[in-house]
Amino acid sequence: MRLAPRQNAITVTLPATCPPAQALAFLHNNKSWLASRLKRVQNAFSFTVDSVIPIEGQPHRIVHSPNQRGGAWIENGQIIVCGETAFISRRVMDCLRHHAARVLGTELREMAKAADLKPTRLDIRDPTSRWGSCSTTGRIMLSWRLIMAPPEVRHYLIAHELSHLVHMDHSNQFWQQVKRLTPHRQRAEAWLRHHGPNLMRAGQQELPLA
Known part of the structure; x- marks a missing residue:
């Protein structure tokens, strides 16, 4: 699982035999990790006046x-x-x-x-x-x-x-x-x-x- 900042997406890579429900459960169990990473990219540098x-x-x-x-x-x-x-x-x-x-x-x-x-x-x-x-x-x-x-x-x-x-x-x-x-x-x-x-x-x- 990784954050793709430029694509506004979370990418989860799983084996072909892994059911979608298991992937969703994996996301849910790692929501704290996701929240911390999302918070980081909210502070990305902006190319605007006075930045x-x-x-x-x-x-x-x-x-x-x-x-x-x-x-x-x-x-x-x-x-x-x-x-x-x-x-x-x-x-x-x-x-x-x-x-x-x-x-x-x-x-x-x-x-x-x-x-x-x-x-x-x-x-x-x-x-x-x-x-x-x-x-x-x-x-x-x-x-x-x-x-x-x-x-x-x-x-x-x-x-x-x-x-x-x-x-x-x-x-x-x-x-x-x-x-x-x-x-x-x-x-x-x-x-x-x-x-x-x-x-x-x-x-x-x-x-x-x-």
Whole structure:
């Protein structure tokens, strides 16, 4: 059972032989867990005027400047957004995507160079259920939403994907490789368990509790 924040849904995976009534009973028995997770995503970051969102671990306030031009940009602890109110959320998201491409690209290249690893390409995307991936061809994907995560979380996730260039599984050897690249695994995984659903839902509509 897991929460799918972007889809406004609870997903329950069960064996083909499991009757629906048993699945419903399972949901009922775990309603406290569901309530706590739903409460977390109610606090997801909103891309609206005066909202405060983290960028590279630092709070930034969204400021609307309708008469200026240039879409949206980051300046002195603010995200300045111009144009009509209806386009604020989209322009904030575009701004964060572009900033993520620059920052994550630099961080990936620096770590890869230090570890003598050679990814073939970096793609910045918006997956619904993962933070990154690495293909057998060395192509790494990272979620742009990581730009809203603290530096140690980004460091760990980049190390995780780079380690797949050496080990494509999650064997003990893989985790040893991760450990060589970053000391932040435990702290980052704990942060993602607690804050990850909000990050996945940042800028989306509210998830109803009923």
